[in-house]
Amino acid sequence: MSEIGSLLGKPKETKAYAPSEKWVLPKSLIGLEFEYEGVVDPPQFLYDNPTIPTFWKTQREDSLKDFGCEFVFQTPLFGADAYTALQTLVDAAIKAKFKCTLRAGIHVHLDVREMETSQLIGLIILYTIVEPLIFRWIGANREHSIYCVPFYKADESLSEAVKIVRAVHFDESNNSRTTFERAKNFGRYAALNLNALSKFGSVEFRHMRTNHNLEFITDWVNIIQSLKAATYKLPTSDGAILRLARNQPANTFLTYVFGTQLAKKLWFSGADDLIHMVGIPTALDLVLNGLSLTDWYSGESVSAPKGAHQGFKRFLDDAPKVDEPKKRPKMAPSISGAYSSSDEFEVGVVPSTPDGPQHHPASLTPNQLLGIEAQVQAAQFFNNTSPPDDPWTDLPPGNFYTVS
Amino acid sequence: MQLPCDVETAEDFRRYYASAYVGLRLGTSHINPAKPTGGTDGKISFKVLEKSPTGGYIWTDKVLQWKDLIEVCSFGIPKLGMCQIGGELAYGSMRGERNSNRGFTTERVFFTEFAHWYLRHKYGAGLPVISFNQDIIWQAYNPRYESVAGAWGRLQSGESVGVPLHENFGLYTKPDYKYPFLAYKKWTIGFAPNAYALVVGRGYFDYMEYVDRTLHTNVTGQ
Numbered sequence: 001m002s003e004i005g006s007l008l009g010k011p012k013e014t015k016a017y018a019p020s021e022k023w024v025l026p027k028s029l030i031g032l033e034f035e036y037e038g039v040v041d042p043p044q045f046l047y048d049n050p051t052i053p054t055f056w057k058t059q060r061e062d063s064l065k066d067f068g069c070e071f072v073f074q075t076p077l078f079g080a081d082a083y084t085a086l087q088t089l090v091d092a093a094i095k096a097k098f099k100c101t102l103r104a105g106i107h108v109h110l111d112v113r114e115m116e117t118s119q120l121i122g123l124i125i126l127y128t129i130v131e132p133l134i135f136r137w138i139g140a141n142r143e144h145s146i147y148c149v150p151f152y153k154a155d156e157s158l159s160e161a162v163k164i165v166r167a168v169h170f171d172e173s174n175n176s177r178t179t180f181e182r183a184k185n186f187g188r189y190a191a192l193n194l195n196a197l198s199k200f201g202s203v204e205f206r207h208m209r210t211n212h213n214l215e216f217i218t219d220w221v222n223i224i225q226s227l228k229a230a231t232y233k234l235p236t237s238d239g240a241i242l243r244l245a246r247n248q249p250a251n252t253f254l255t256y257v258f259g260t261q262l263a264k265k266l267w268f269s270g271a272d273d274l275i276h277m278v279g280i281p282t283a284l285d286l287v288l289n290g291l292s293l294t295d296w297y298s299g300e301s302v303s304a305p306k307g308a309h310q311g312f313k314r315f316l317d318d319a320p321k322v323d324e325p326k327k328r329p330k331m332a333p334s335i336s337g338a339y340s341s342s343d344e345f346e347v348g349v350v351p352s353t354p355d356g357p358q359h360h361p362a363s364l365t366p367n368q369l370l371g372i373e374a375q376v377q378a379a380q381f382f383n384n385t386s387p388p389d390d391p392w393t394d395l396p397p398g399n400f401y402t403v404s
Numbered sequence: 405m406q407l408p409c410d411v412e413t414a415e416d417f418r419r420y421y422a423s424a425y426v427g428l429r430l431g432t433s434h435i436n437p438a439k440p441t442g443g444t445d446g447k448i449s450f451k452v453l454e455k456s457p458t459g460g461y462i463w464t465d466k467v468l469q470w471k472d473l474i475e476v477c478s479f480g481i482p483k484l485g486m487c488q489i490g491g492e493l494a495y496g497s498m499r500g501e502r503n504s505n506r507g508f509t510t511e512r513v514f515f516t517e518f519a520h521w522y523l524r525h526k527y528g529a530g531l532p533v534i535s536f537n538q539d540i541i542w543q544a545y546n547p548r549y550e551s552v553a554g555a556w557g558r559l560q561s562g563e564s565v566g567v568p569l570h571e572n573f574g575l576y577t578k579p580d581y582k583y584p585f586l587a588y589k590k591w592t593i594g595f596a597p598n599a600y601a602l603v604v605g606r607g608y609f610d611y612m613e614y615v616d617r618t619l620h621t622n623v624t625g626q
Contacts, residue, residue, distance in 0.1 A: 141410065288608075302585070318562065
């Protein structure tokens with residue numbers, strides 16, 4: 001007996017549309033992109049398996065060499081379908097001997113369309129706090145790759161992220177669409193690519209080098225989904241997120257955000273230092289510079305005593321005689337992108353505090369109420385949680401996986 | 405710090421690193437910035453920047469085999485951070501934009517100069533930062549940071565008006581203020597009332613722990 005679909009030339013539906021416990025967020029949509037080199041002519045067996053063309057489309061990728069090709073989800077997937085698609089492509093790529101080179105990466109898109117603005121901002125802050133640990137876990141020297149630059153290395157990307165965060169605030173108050181424009185201008189080679197907000201309503205994580213280790217890739221997607229999940233349970237105030245990170249040992253904080261299993265993989269004995277010396281200062285730059293609704297410098301901040309600095313006078317006295325400078329310019333001459341901010345950063349001005357009342361309007365949305373509830377739950381978690389009984393093992397990242 | 409190799413062959417290296425600098429560890433005391441100029445097969449030729457014993461810089465030629473280059477080369481793009489330009493303090497920040505080639509060039513750096521007009525006063529109006537190109541390139545591979553006490557002394561003597569303390573911190577002076585200011589990345593966040601103490605402005609208290617742990621100096625809030 002034939003199936004109707006095959007009689008009509010209409011293959012039956014291969015998607016399950018079912019949630020899956022493989023993922024931290026079983027129903028959350030993701031997008032995956034796998035880059036490979038050496039894809040001269042995709043072998044027929046790729047297309048004989050109906051799962052590949054159902055879930056994946058291929059396109060040539062100019063940033064790669066040697067017949068570089070990108071496999072991209074046809075549409076965003078969730079749950080069982082996302083896992084099946086991933087598993088099928090990895091199996092096929094191993095069989096086809098596609099090359100995982102230095103240039104090839106796996107990019108994960110996280111759907112953020114249903115998130116509230118405070119949650120998106122929370123996601124960015126949380127990510128920035130743990131970014132150095134993520135790069136350590138990802139390994140493969142990706143921290144130094146020009147295709148996925150960390151916020152803590154590229155200040156200008158952080159500045160662009162700040163502009164997006166400000167735009168989110170602005171749009172919320174003014175019912176405008178400036179976020180879209182800001183996101184469109186975001187340099188898309190930052191490891192956390194916010195440019196994707198304007199294209200797909202997603203944020204793209206570009207960190208991972210292409211590999212065929214299903215557990216490693218699944219963990220990566222789950223780390224990303226954990227960040228999203230955490231923004232629903234964390235306090236909505238950006239300053240409060242920073243305080244949570246600052247006041248807890250790294251293992252307790254990571255357990256709260258990622259769960260014990262993933263936290264143990266991200267943690268190492270230097271985790272506290274990385275969070276406090278790299279992650280938190282970078283997140284602070286973002287919070288103080290971007291999340292204040294008023295400008296960074298809007299009042300008195302550094303009141304230094306006035307008086308002549310003798311060393312400065314000596315420095316100038318030793319200078320060769322030149323024409324007196326004309327009236328002090330507001331900005332230095334533009335030199336290949338260089339600019340001066342000395343005037344902007346004149347003393348006697350102050351940033352507003354990140355936890356200012358402007359973040360907490362009088363009427364609270366259900367989501368904000370959820371935030372308050374989350375704060376109570378967070379307090380309970382941290383008050384009741386003693387450090388894990390079993391000692392955490394300090395292993396280098398690669399020890400969890402055999403990456404092919 | 406020697407950044408790891410990010411290309412697979414000599415040919416790729418010549419292609420991706422054209423017109424930019426890498427660092428070569430040719431001695432023990434420093435890393436020499438070097439610009440690839442060509443080569444054939446597995447050989448790569450460089451113009452290497454050296455410090456001249458009489459002051460300033462000189463260029464020398466060097467040819468390296470690919471296998472030897474991997475051992476001594478710092479690849480990728482180093483972060484510049486705080487640097488000293490003509491006696492002044494500047495912060496060099498990078499963008500996460502796509503680069504068609506790799507390696508360090510000053511064109512990809514955005515400079516925030518602290519109290520820049522004094523530099524203009526000393527060297528002439530309109531003098532671009534880029535005039536100190538070789539200094540900047542040298543510091544990208546050989547950052548030099550002073551302790552707070554050391555920097556304080558250098559500023560007091562009039563030897564300079566800005567001194568890097570760390571890749572994210574520096575001290576700089578202004579003529580009308582008694583004490584040097586503490587710069588953090590692009591921002592002024594406090595001042596140093598003496599050689600052994602830092603005061604952080606009240607808008608920046610959140611950074612106090614980071615300042616303390618980084619600069620190992622007594623830090624108080626204003």
